Amino acid sequence: MNSICVYCGSAKQASRVYFTAARQMGETLARRGLTLVYGGGKTGLMGALADSVIDRGGEVIGVITEGMNTPELAHTRLTRLEVTATIHQRKSRMYELADGYIALPGGYGTLDELFETLTWAQIGEHQKPVGILNVDGYYDTLLAMLDRAVKEKFLFPEHRRVLMCESQPDRLLEAMTTYRPPLEAVGRWMRQE
Numbered sequence: 001m002n003s004i005c006v007y008c009g010s011a012k013q014a015s016r017v018y019f020t021a022a023r024q025m026g027e028t029l030a031r032r033g034l035t036l037v038y039g040g041g042k043t044g045l046m047g048a049l050a051d052s053v054i055d056r057g058g059e060v061i062g063v064i065t066e067g068m069n070t071p072e073l074a075h076t077r078l079t080r081l082e083v084t085a086t087i088h089q090r091k092s093r094m095y096e097l098a099d100g101y102i103a104l105p106g107g108y109g110t111l112d113e114l115f116e117t118l119t120w121a122q123i124g125e126h127q128k129p130v131g132i133l134n135v136d137g138y139y140d141t142l143l144a145m146l147d148r149a150v151k152e153k154f155l156f157p158e159h160r161r162v163l164m165c166e167s168q169p170d171r172l173l174e175a176m177t178t179y180r181p182p183l184e185a186v187g188r189w190m191r192q193e
Helices: 016-031 044-055 087-097 108-122 140-151 169-177 183-191
Strands: 003-007 035-038 060-065 080-084 101-103 130-133 163-166
Touching (some): 035 044, 044 060, 087 108
Parallel strands (some): 035 060, 101 130
16 A cells, blocks of 8 residues: 545544544554545644644645635645545545545545445445544444444445454554455345345
């Protein structure tokens, strides 16, 4: 892996524990020489994450839509900032640039990006690792919901295991480095066995 796309919140009012985790993730990416690909913002966890990578000499590629490319929202210290016309183009470009994906705490946008990435893995569009950094139990109820989806037969167990979860950046990246995609699960899902 050379680059990681990180999805996370842009809200300024989030708890400090999440900002600390975003900075730790950024430090870890920079220390490991991994390029950060993210949404290009300077607010909230997005800004803390990008600043942390930049402050440690790491490379950061932001991808932002024209409508969000404003002085209030767009980060100005990035290695590179790409501007797209639509959110769909933005997500597609982030997907192209990344060798793996991580979700930190966030809201609708973070969840949308995470689940789209998982759906692409489920149908065989990519074989890249996908993980969440479960800060302070933020994703506990989401993980329980996914486990219920397996129990209720909406998800195959192989597809559930595609989503890795750790509470520490180094452990998550280690798991992602050794990830092996469940290639048989794509065919199984398509046959609906």
